[in-house]
Amino acid sequence: MDRSTDQQIIVSGLGGQGVLLVSRILAESAILKGFPVLTSEDHGMAQRGGTVVSHIKAGRFSSPLIRPEQACGMIVLAPENLPLHQHFVGPGGWMAVNGTASGENYPDRNLFAVDADALCRKIGQPRAMNLVMLGFVLGKSDWNEFAPSFFCNMAEVCAAVRERFPEKVSASAIPALECGYEAATGG
């Protein structure tokens, strides 16, 4: 499996949806694998329900921001953000969207949609949509639906969550990740 180390990923959502947690988990996973990592986050005013976006760059980078068309993929927690942030993803890249979305407008990218809101309610964790989405992306990648595949796999992300986050976080995060993962691989 080719897991290219230099990868740039966008996580897009609204303040309160947990964009920051997803980007922190990815950054910790990168460090655990020995990759240099840089992320950029939105804090302050925007966190109150406004549009927020995180940039994650694993590998040899110096700038914390991703230029248009240079991201290999994007996790979209709020489908309304898709037209706002799709320009970051280069041709052939993947876009994983929470909710219903169609790839029609983006013929040169691979769009995967999943109703993560419904999935997290089903497992009794209505606020864990963000991690269900991350699990979903890992599932797609581990089953070779991304090229190149994501810089880390499910096992590595779970290890990072267990090792780097308090027990309280990991105890609820792992089932949410697994829920998304199964949706990607089983459905």
Add this chain to the structure above:
Amino acid sequence: MENKQLMMGNEAIARGLVESGCAMATSYPGTPASEILSSVAALEREFRTGMHVQWAVNEKVALEIAYAGCQAGLRTAVSMKQVGLNVALDPLMSAAYMGTKGGFIVISADDPGPHSSQTEQDSRLMAMAARIPVLDPDSPRQAREMIEPAFRISEAFGIPVMLRPTTRVCHARQDVASGVIVDLKRRPAFEKDPARWAATPKFRLKLHGDLERKLSEIAAHAPTAPVKLNAGPKRRARAVVASGVAAAHLKEIASDPDLTDRFDLYQVLQPFPLHAEFIEEMGRYDAVLVIEETEPVIEMQLADRNRVQGKLFGPVPRVGELLPEGIESIVKGFCKMPSNLRTAPAGGRRPTLCAGCPHRASFFAIRKAAPRGIYTGDIGCYTLGLNLGAVDTVLCMGAAISQAAGFYHAYKHTEKPPDIVAAIGDSTFFHAGVPALIDAKVQNAGFVLMILDNRTTAMTGGQPTPAASFGATGNPLSPVAIEPLVNGCGVEFCRTVDPYQVNETIEALKQALEFCRTRGPAVVVARRSCLLERGPEAKAERIGIPVIVSDACDGCGYCIKHFECPALVMSGNRVSIDPAVCTQCGVCLNVCPKNCICPA
């Protein structure tokens, strides 16, 4: 082996401080600087070096406390956001003249964009005005690495040193190697020297002369000299000069295959005073492009105007954040290469108060009690009251009160002066509201001040206010309560309400309005904890009033437009409650004009 940890820029700065033996750290919270002091506090809780870590009542006080520590020979630091530096500028200008004994770092975090600020001002320009050196880090890693050299400059030359990170440094995360926590074991030793520490104007002239001499020496200080980042072309034709995060973007852009070795790339670590030798060196190029945020500080210091391009003359935009795609296109233009700038689409959702936020209830009450009033607002989460039409002005910290007084004086001779309601948060009231309230009382200014007391500094992440009984490290403190303070300012009307009790709050505001028409300012304290607070007081206050929207809702959207609770959502042609978001505060029961929102 190096121990690499994921660190936010602000954590890396904190790490740098404790690893350099900083003995006192002070701050007032403000995005993007807030996490610097909270990270110092976390390290102090963990390692107990006996460092003094505190949130001060405002930036001026914070700077003065930390400065005294350096006068006593200790290494100290104060951190704030860029507009906080405006508040602290008075002591800083003077401290520059008197200089330092122990090392003293002023960290002022800028916010090009602006993402979470009133202005895009450049603190480096303030350093220039105060005549102190400033360092401009490009990443969390470099921010940490600059702390020790900053203390060294401060101690070697006896001068305060500024560190100017920007949002993209403060709120970036990177793998950063951590070093050992250092306790320098210095004992405070203040040496009396009135000619210096309490200088009269005559001696100030001498100190000013000393200061200029220090600056010319710092302009030759080798450790902070600009660095060349690439091999560059054989002939010295073009140079690109960058500092801060612009340099981080450029490192990456300059390694794009089509741009490799098209120009010499320099990074300026110390934008002021710019190294004299470097200024001379730049004179040897045919063309120099300067890329920096947000004012042309480096560019101004490069003497030869004909060869220098940047913000003053040239292609670099003077406003807004410099994004890497914009820099790429500017650099390609500079190298006479074709470029197509891909711009991001504008738009996105505006921020709003949380579902169940007590401020929303307060603003609703203000609009009901004074429907045609002038509403002066202030800085905090509650600035978002402007979404609800309940905030007409936002100037700066504390201005809600002085502006309310100003509107009162402007209108006082008119036939029917408008009702004026000022809204200010608890932390902001302490910060700069108190002198304004004293002034309003003395001048008999008739307006109502609503103090939105949510027991924390919410917008910046929940730092304690002076009314909390604990400090930055969780240490017990002696709190100052708001009501006695209001009374102490001479205000005779002070009523405290729970904003969730909407009718009671409207009634209190109406009485306050009546009072202020003849008897000067009246205060209503709306007290209820921020929903993000987890303390015992917040827990005790929790209530659960489940609400539903009845079938009679015709989808007019009044509640969404005028109340904007994120839990009220339009589904189909009527409104419903999103149970995942609703906090069951019950405030919306008062909102629907047709009484369609009812208890479940």
